[in-house]
Amino acid sequence: MSYRISDTYDGVDQAMRLLRRSMKGMPERYRYMKHYDELRRAVAVLLILLEESTPWMEETEKAKRATTLAKKMFAAAR
Template sequence: MSYQVTDTYDGIDKAMRLMRGSMKGMPERQRYMRHYDELRRSVAVLLVLLEEAGPWLEETREAEKATSRAKQLFNATR
């Protein structure tokens, strides 16, 4: 199951790299930088939560620790 999380993580990472490259060539990009920065922060939180979901899905001893860290991160974004 965790391989699906890894694939999702890799796909999101690739999409963000493509977006960063497209932002570099965009005229008047300063108009969109605030939105881009907010998206980047949100995606970073999502990626951390995905990393924390891996052990939980594998049902290892680390699952409880990963779940509590994920809850703390999620609550910090509210």
């Protein structure tokens, strides 16, 4: 599951870099800078939350595998 989070993280990071490059070449970009700054802050929060959730998702996936294995072993013992 964590590989999906890292892929999402990388995709968002790449999109923000592309947006920053496109903003540099934009005429009258000062009109959009407020929106751009708000978006940057929101995306930064999102990326931090994604980064923090990665270990939790790994633990959850391990717990699911352990539960599945335990159910199979219990069914085999009957």
